[in-house]
Amino acid sequence: MTLLDIFPSLRASTVPRLDPAVWPADTHYDGDGRITLGGVALHDVADQYGTPVRVIDETEVRERCRAYRKHFPDIEIVYAGTALMVGAVARWVADEGLSVQVGSSGELSVALAAGIDPRRIVLHGNGKTLDELRTAVRCGVGRIVVGSLTEITLLTALATQPQQVLLRIATGIDVSDADQFGFPLGSRSFETAVARIAGRCNLQLVGLHCHLGPQIHDPDHYGEAIRRMIREMSWIDHEYGLLLSQLDIGGGHAVALRGGDAELNLRELADILDDALDAGCARHRFPRPVLTMEPGRAIIARAGITLHRVLAVDETTGGGTRVIVDGSGYGGRSRGHGGALVVNRHPIGPQMTASVAGKHSESGALIATEVRLPADLRPGEVLALPCTGAYHHGSATTYSTVGRPPMVAVADGRTRQLLRRETTADLLMRELVE
Numbered sequence: 112m113t114l115l116d117i118f119p120s121l122r123a124s125t126v127p128r129l130d131p132a133v134w135p136a137d138t139h140y141d142g143d144g145r146i147t148l149g150g151v152a153l154h155d156v157a158d159q160y161g162t163p164v165r166v167i168d169e170t171e172v173r174e175r176c177r178a179y180r181k182h183f184p185d186i187e188i189v190y191a192g193t194a195l196m197v198g199a200v201a202r203w204v205a206d207e208g209l210s211v212q213v214g215s216s217g218e219l220s221v222a223l224a225a226g227i228d229p230r231r232i233v234l235h236g237n238g239k240t241l242d243e244l245r246t247a248v249r250c251g252v253g254r255i256v257v258g259s260l261t262e263i264t265l266l267t268a269l270a271t272q273p274q275q276v277l278l279r280i281a282t283g284i285d286v287s288d289a290d291q292f293g294f295p296l297g298s299r300s301f302e303t304a305v306a307r308i309a310g311r312c313n314l315q316l317v318g319l320h321c322h323l324g325p326q327i328h329d330p331d332h333y334g335e336a337i338r339r340m341i342r343e344m345s346w347i348d349h350e351y352g353l354l355l356s357q358l359d360i361g362g363g364h365a366v367a368l369r370g371g372d373a374e375l376n377l378r379e380l381a382d383i384l385d386d387a388l389d390a391g392c393a394r395h396r397f398p399r400p401v402l403t404m405e406p407g408r409a410i411i412a413r414a415g416i417t418l419h420r421v422l423a424v425d426e427t428t429g430g431g432t433r434v435i436v437d438g439s440g441y442g443g444r445s446r447g448h449g450g451a452l453v454v455n456r457h458p459i460g461p462q463m464t465a466s467v468a469g470k471h472s473e474s475g476a477l478i479a480t481e482v483r484l485p486a487d488l489r490p491g492e493v494l495a496l497p498c499t500g501a502y503h504h505g506s507a508t509t510y511s512t513v514g515r516p517p518m519v520a521v522a523d524g525r526t527r528q529l530l531r532r533e534t535t536a537d538l539l540m541r542e543l544v545e
Contacts, residue, residue, distance in 0.1 A: 129452075132367040132374070133498045135171040135414055144457040146495060149521030153418060153454040156526060157493045160519055162420040163438040167195075167500060167529065169203060169522040171414035176207035179406060182377040186384070189233055191362045191407025192218050194501040198225035199520060199529045200411065205231065210253075212405050216243045223250060233359075233405075235279065235320070237292045245269055256320045256359070258293045260300065263307050263314070270313040277320040277359055278304055280343070282336045286324040286363075293321065296343055309351045318357025318400065319344060325408070328365035328373040330380040334387035336360055337402075341391035344400065358400040360384075364409035368498055369450070375409070408501040415500020417516075418454065419478070421492045422470060432465040436494060438478060439469035439510055450482040451494045458485035467494065471511040504530075512538055 129138050129146075138148045145152045149168050156166055179188045189212045190204040196218040201211055202225050211227050213219045214236040222232055234247045235256030244262065247255055248269045257263055258279035266274060279293035280301070294301035308316045319340045323332055337360065344355045364375040384402060392399050419436035427433050451467055452458075463486045467479040479496060507515045514533030519526050 130370040130497075132370055132372070133413060133450075135168040135416070135497075136174065137168060137170060138416075138497075140457065144455075146452060146454040148416065150524030151521045151526055153416070153495055154493055156519055156521070157418045157420065157454070159526065160517055160528065161532065162418050162493065163436070163516040164418050164532075165499065165504060165516055165518045166416045166418060167197075167200070167411075167518060167520050168414045168416075169199075169520050172200060172203050172411060173207055175410040175414070176204055176209055178377065179404075179410070180208055182381045183384075183402075183404070185402070187401060187403040189359075189403055189405045190410060191405040192222065193505065194407030195411045195415070195504055196221050197504070197518065197529050198222075199527075201225040201227055204410065212407075216246050219243075219246060219250065219252070229253065235277075239265075241265055241269075248274060254317070254357075257304070260304060260307070263304060266314060267307075267311050273313055273315045275315050275317045276308065277318045277357065278308075278316065280319050280321045280340060282321050282323065282339050284323055284332055284335055284339075286327055286332050291322070291324070296339060301343075305347055305351065305353075309353055316347075316353055316355065318355045318359060318403075320359040320361065322361030322405075323363055325363050326365040327363045328375050330375060330383045333360050333380060334383040337384065337387040338391040338394075341388075341395055341397055341400070345395035345397045348397065354398070356398075356400050357403060359403040359405065362405040362407050362409070364404075364406050366409050366412045366498070366501075368412075412498050412501035415498070415503065417496045417499040417503065419467075419469075419494050419496065421488060421490050421494060423490055424465075424488055427466075432463050434465050434467045434484065434488065434494070435470055436467060436478065437470055438516070439471045439476075439508075439513065451479050451484065451496050453485060453488065454493045454495045456492075461486040463488075467496075471513065509533070509538055514538060 135148055141147045145154055189210040191212045193214045198221055201222050205227050210231040211222050212233045213222055229251040230253040232252045233254045234252050239262055244265050254275045254277055256277045256279050281291035281293040281295045283296060294304050308314045321336055340358055348354050367374050388399055419438045421434055422437055423435040425433050462483045464481055465484050466477050468477050514537060517528060517532040518530040519528050
């Protein structure tokens with residue numbers, strides 16, 4: 112018999128709720144008061160694999176992919192692998208009918224090693240090296256997004272047979288303060304890029320591409336991007352006789368990092384995209400192109416949870432409370448998440464507001480701030496931080512010569528290690544001893 116069996120009212124009144132906006136849908140408390148995911152108690156994961164450890168819910172990833180296929184049945188969905196490029200994840204999304212976008216030779220290698228058909232891979236990035244382009248061409252990557260005249264020159268020299276390319280466009284739509292990469296619409300460089308590709312028999316311009324920015328929750332921005340890009344596609348058809356058939360609107364779909372954050376509504380987005388295509392094509396008398404989108408964070412972010420073990424609970428100089436855990440505040444972990452919870456028990460007593468810092472953190476490099484935790488939190492207990500699936504692994508560092516944590520998948524009551532823990536021996540292998 113558990114505490115909740117004796118006092119069932121505790122479940123509804125004082126037990127912290129797992130916010131479905133930031134925790135995987137299958138995250139819940141079991142009868143022993145432990146947080147479970149994929150049928151596995153997170154405390155058991157921490158005991159088996161050590162901490163810190165990243166946990167990925169396979170079911171959550173697959174369900175996110177299926178949601179995109181449901182809302183956008185006529186649109187090609189490409190998983191933006193830079194959010195998390197691990198072989199198993201690449202296989203999961205490919206199984207669900209998605210293509211895969213890579214941004215480097217390393218990500219391309221992971222995708223190919225995972226068995227992804229190179230024809231379903233899209234390569235892009237703000238600046239590609241000669242070696243990256245050579246590797247992509249040799250592997251038979253389906254499409255390459257070019258964003259500079261230099262890349263066009265390099266590809267012209269490398270491609271021995273027609274290579275499909277898309278031009279990356281800076282639409283001029285002010286979504287964030289960050290400047291957009293690509294050829295500005297209507298610019299001289301844009302016109303030069305089209306002319307150069309049009310004159311090459313080994314490069315096939317099949318469409319335009321844009322990326323408006325991160326964490327976009329207003330779907331109207333995508334509608335405006337479509338209208339502007341169709342106008343340019345029509346101009347290319349009239350000037351060069353090139354009828355482009357693909358329009359890639361990139362990703363940037365907002366997800367909640369904390370409870371109450373705005374998210375991109377997929378149903379609203381579907382309606383706006385359809386209306387924008389109809390309006391743009393009708394206005395410019397242009398045949399409807401195949402639309403592509405590239406969600407990354409929106410598929411993987413909520414599927415990830417990071418587990419840390421508490422090392423100390425200290426008082427700060429300002430009179431607050433700081434919890435020290437065995438992770439690090441560096442490597443992208445402070446990008447934001449929905450708080451933290453103790454995984455091995457229901458905190459039914461008094462709570463405190465605290466910040467969470469890693470054992471190697473400097474001032475300001477915190478893992479979490481203003482989180483509600485049990486007032487009797489003890490060293491040795493395990494905290495779970497949600498919404499850490501996207502970018503946290505890729506941007507993790509070996510600060511203070513500490514290896515990066517392992518990654519474990521959970522599904523159907525089982526665990527499977529996807530990446531092992533990086534050891535000191537791994538780091539020492541880079542040392543060149545004279």
